[in-house]
Amino acid sequence: MEASSTASETAGENEFDLIIIGAGSGNTIPDERFADLKIAIIDDGEHFGGTCLNVGCIPTKMFVRPAEIVHGARSAQHLGVTAPDVRANWAAVRDRIFTRIDAISNSGEEYRRSGEPNIQLVRERVRFISDHELETDSGRRLRAERIIIAAGSRSVELDPLPWSQRVITNAEALRLEQLPQHITVIGGGAIGCEFANIFHGFGAKTVQLVRSMPLKSVDSEVAATFAQVADWDLRTGTEVTAAHETEAGVELTLSDGSQMITDLVLVAAGRIPNSDRLEATAAGFDLHEDGRIVVDDYQRVLRGGEPVPGVWALGDISSSHQLKHVANEEARVVAHNVAAEFSGEQLRRNTLGPVPTAVFSNPEVAAFGESLSQAQARGADAFAVRHDYGATAWGWALEDETSFCKLVVDRENGKLLGAQIIGPDAAILLQPLIQAASQGQSVRGLARQQYWPHPAATEIIENTLLRAEAQLAAH
Template identity: 40%
Template sequence: MRHHDLVVIGAGSGNAVIDESFAGLDVAVVEEKWFGGTCLNAGCIPSKMLAYAAHVAETVRGAGTYDVDAELRAVRWRELRDRVFGRLDADREEGRRGRVESGFVTVYEGRAHFTGPRQLRIGLPDGALDISAEQIVVAAGGRPLVPAPVAASGLPYETSDTVMRVDAPPRRLAVLGGGYIAAELAEVFAAAGSSVVIVEKEDRLLGPQDETVAERFTELVRSRYDLRLGREVTTVGGRPGALRLTLDDGSTVEADMLLIAAGRVPNSDRLNLEAAGIRTHDDGRIVVDAHQRTTADGVFALGDICTPVQLKHVANREAEVVSHNLRHPHDLASADHGNVPAAVFTRPQIASVGATEQDCRDRGVDYLAGTARYADVAYGWAMEDATGFCKVLAEPGTGRLLGAHLMGPQAPTLIQPLVLAMALGTDASTLARAPYWIHPALTEVVENALLDLGL
């Protein structure tokens, strides 16, 4: 049995664990699908590259708002797709090649599962290989959840893993799910010319967002998509290219293509974790402590397979923590998941950090809410924006920021001063009054929301 000092299962954020400080060790990386993980190959990066092109297309379509005569002739989907994935696939291969040629990292391209404490079996094209290690990092990520009626139908469907690489946008796209993945990909394909139907079991889209954001976004996109809210798919019929979804109220949806964006599940069920003594939560996530250690000695975990916040920047932070802790077992670091910012790259864009209003109510937390509209600042006038807003939540008396939520252009950038303030303990009044806020920049909407707290 080949023995290594360190084995990392998963070459997404797991790949970031290993740097030159490990060069004196015998290190191995096991990856069954693609280097760079979901983010590079089928997630954050390609979806945002496509979303930016969609935004450009919609800007041209709406140019008349700004007294500009312009006409959108086409979104050249195949050229767009090839540009995006031509770059990303090259980055993936460069990353893989860099590991192979590093001189201290052995790359195993196959699926691994535990056979005992710190022992693995890897399925390779030419058979199985058993290895062991002093330390193991599990960073095997997650995968799209496929609802039972869809899986049972035997009919074709797409997920976020596959849909961005299709040869052409469908004439009719049915999207099952109402979260951020569904919203972003619906935006991309609508801009490319698809007629979109969204089927979502909740009564509004983007349910985990602050209630005001979720309500207003849902109303804004009603004119763009056929929304079937509060509904679930019971059966999928028809034939490839001509699908028929039957919903729980008896209504039907006809579609050429079905996109499943109903959530994700961790890949823990594929690893035989019991053999290693690694416990999981009820939802399948691996149990880790504050230092990313699992319940098995010498085994760490990071990213979507264990984290409660399944975002790339969280996985990257956890990779930094694991990298440090592998080398410094007597000076352990930890990751703080208390106020993790997130963004949705739709039209309009959305960004959030911390508590929502419904969180505060559910927890019995006293709070103040301050709001400001894009339409009330000068740059909002320039943009002719009538829907964007910023909401900040703060603790009465102290002004401690509890949460912040933006919907509108540049939201993922505008929220960063609020993220910094929450991380550094700067109260709302100080943040509003101590720094200069550029006039007439769009950041004034953040300043005005802070002032609206009345602190």
């Protein structure tokens, strides 16, 4: 690929062929196709490499695993196993995790800083002053004909609980010097449920406050089961109305009229896109009501409903799915389409689906697509089937009485409209269902067209598919 009119050779210090804002999934874009372009990668994060690597998916799951081991040992009496004194060492686990992650982050930053002659790393906050021009906090004005916006999102701050040493986000929670004795987690989404599980597993007295129900975006039966099974203090229909910090901690007044004191408050009440910090309105970009930048099927940024030439967006700043695997796919689409402008190839639409989500808590939850109520609300002739873990040999081994798999099926063609699983290894068990739905397969014959190892967890999926097929045959 060659930059038009040899811009790489003649442009000034602040003129680029391509600017990428954000070093998470955006950092994956430069490859051999872009070796002839003068590129700036802009990122102002405390740690290089984006949310997932440093304060999100990866370190969170590395904390989940020790918490999971402790919980399994503590709750194994029904299996004839007694291990009441098992504990996880917060400092040791934290140091093990960030010794690895910080090394990856630091080496990635160093490579972008000095490893490629055509790439310049800019470690400053920037804002748009026009659709192709940016200004940094230090006053530099950067310009490019092609700009990729991958600047992510941040935690929502609540009015009664401004950020402080005692009111923190998941980013600060992961690097705490010591485990708090008492922590209150606000929010019932994936982050709130995962962190409540982590701190409870490590031995902190944990209270989770949820305004309605936890995991309200999934099937209501799954959400209700999660609320019932979670073994920390999970309070539904409850929110903070007032807060006051004292030497003893944070005094919270709750919507039910009660009060409590906690050492720390972890706010996980949602995330907002960073479009305001970039001053995207200065460039006239279209925005959704929640602040996300509007893009078309090709990830092109829109203004007045039309694509802005050479401007693209991906990840949390534009997507309704705040998920790393979605951002990565969008980055692949953007990389192809930016390269296609030079090669003359056809642009690629972002058509991949359905989108799976997983919550690595206890119990684990994984889902994609619609619940039965959602499918019926849009007029689909759909039905749901459920199969419990406890009705399989693997479920007997677990002595599991609460976990289940649920499928939503189109009665007309037998295709999967959605699936929800709550229980051990839910995210793994969901994958064959995602594959079937992605390929448009009917549930008819799907179970019997392959072997299912016995007595493995996958027999849960096999038997749920057989239930769905039987219900199709009955009508």
